[in-house]
Amino acid sequence: MKKKAMALMLTAMLAASSLAGCGADPASTGSSGEGAGGEGGSAQAEGSAGGESAGDASNFNETGFPIVNEPITLKVMQGIRDSDSLTDPSEMPAIQRLEEQTGIHLEWEVIKGTDWSTKLNLMFASGEYPDLIITPNTAVDQEEYGVSQKLLIPLNDDLTSKYMPNYTERRAAEDTDPCEALVASDGNKYAIGYMVGQYINTPAHYFINQAWLDNLNLETPTNVEELTEVLRAFKEQDANGNGDATDEVPLQMTLDAGYYSVRYMLPMFGVPAGNKWIYLDNDKKVQFTPTQEGFRKCMEWLHTCYEEGLTDPEMISQDGPTVETKFNEDKSGFFTAWRLKAMNFDDGVAATCTLYTPQDEGACMYRSVERASKGAFITATNQYVPQTLRLLDAMLETEMMYSLYYGEKDATDGTGWKYDEDGKVQTLMMGDIDVKNFLDCNTLFFGPGKYIDSVFQWPEQRIEKTGYCQTYDGAGLLQKYSNDYLEIAPLTSEQLQANALKETDISNAVKEYMATFITDGVTDESWDAFVAVFDGMNVDEYLSVFQSAIDSMEIE
Secondary structure, X not given: OHHHHHHHHHHHHHHHHHHXXXXXOOOOOOOOOOOOOOOOXXXXXXXXXXXXXXXXXXXXXXXXXXXXXXXXXXXXXXXXXXXXXXOOHHHOXXXXXXXXXXXXXEEEEEEEHHHHHHHHHHHHHHOOOOOEEEOOOOOXXXXXXXXXXXXXXXXXXXXXXXXXXXHHHHHHHOOOOHHHHHEOOOOOEOOEEEEEOOOOOOOOEEEEEHHHHHHOOOOOOOOHHHHHHHHHHHHHOOOOOOOOOOOOEEXXXXXXXXXXXXXXXXXXXXXXXXXXXXXXXXXXXXXXXXXXXXXXXXXXXXXXXXXXXXXOXXXXXXXXHHHHHHHOOXXXXXXXXXXXXXXXXXXXXXXXXXXXXOOOXXXXXOOOOOOOEEEEEEEOXXXXXXXXXXXXXXXXXXXXXXXXXXXXXXXXXXXXXXXXOOOOEEEOOOOOOOOEOOOHHHOOOEEOHHHHHHHEOXXXXXXXXXXXXXXXXHOOOEOOOOOHHHHHOOOOHHHHHHHHHHHHHHHHHHHHHHHHHHHHOOOHHHHHHHHHHHHOOOHHHHHHHHHHHHHHOOOO
């Protein structure tokens, strides 16, 4: 309560400062045409307008560079991946150019993902906040620290359209606004979006070993029945041609490890499973995945495969890296994966395997919607909100953004990027770099699909992935309404916390029963016991929470 009261007092102080200083323009609109009566209109006095204090107005330039005539300092809390080793950001050439261009000095606190949650919570509890938090690979709970405690300021379209033209123009160019995914339960946006558009419409694809099909003179199967016969042939006829008819693994997967997991077999049986054990049907109704008839049919099929030795006997216990190692041994006939190239398996997999397109009646793949995630937040004690927004937009200028992401233009050290003969950005990255002098994917990056396509030369592996997506879309395999809406549904902090606990219980139960169904089979008795487990978890209430949130969204 003390923190919330303090934050409210700070917000009021900022509002008073704004009204006395440069002032807000409550009638200004964003890319989606929202004005004072639109998104966040009721919160402007407390958030958007209140956050527009620019300190000394005479030291701020609304357009052009520098952003400030006399230097100011902003403190930045930067989250990075555990796997990244970076030089001090203040020593990075792109950061130094950014400071020189804008007149804004940045003081960095860089925190690895493992330590992020602890240090973030301690920071908010201390009452001493950075001015800016950058989070492409870490997380900030906007419901808790924005909606509830008011320690983050709303960054609605009235502000971003005024101070972030690069950001606004890229949003406006898309058919649908990718930043609608950032809306909190109170109708405000608290984050600047992070996005690397790739024209991806589904996460996992099916792949079959074409070399094995050719070795056995088999046609590519088109449905589950034909696929099962092909898997049997792979098992019995020495498909890899090494003289050992016992070492092939026709169906390779894990129980629940990334894109190799059982859940990605469910779409062949009409259940477009995603990250949660729920999905949206064709009527925008939230359905519970584990109790669907298609779920049972998938378990029965997998048991048949397991019993006949068509699956890896270690599939229940093995993890993702183990599967990737096995792919490289040329002993896998059918599997699911994100793509084939530039993954953790060698080029031989891409050379011998090909996309499988299910043609079963009712087959339904998870539809992805490319959307912005939360990339940067501004705290309630920041006295230079317009300057900070202009700084963030400067980070998004094309050459600066790619230098922060890849390293220097025309670099010769295995990092960086260049313009190709078509005038498009082409990466020069060559393998892993021990210590990077650029932020990599930890930087703020905002590139929706149309913008990326206009300035960037897609690498081979991204073209590969896009091709797979286009094939599935053209075959009519994708669900009508994306499960992604369930990930961005505007739930309160209390609902999110309650759901997290329930989702853990649901997931544990589903995985336990899946393992049993696959190894021991499914009977009416075991299926009824499985369904009954969820009766005691108040699943109906869980679904109702999501349904109410989905109903409040304008999903077309």
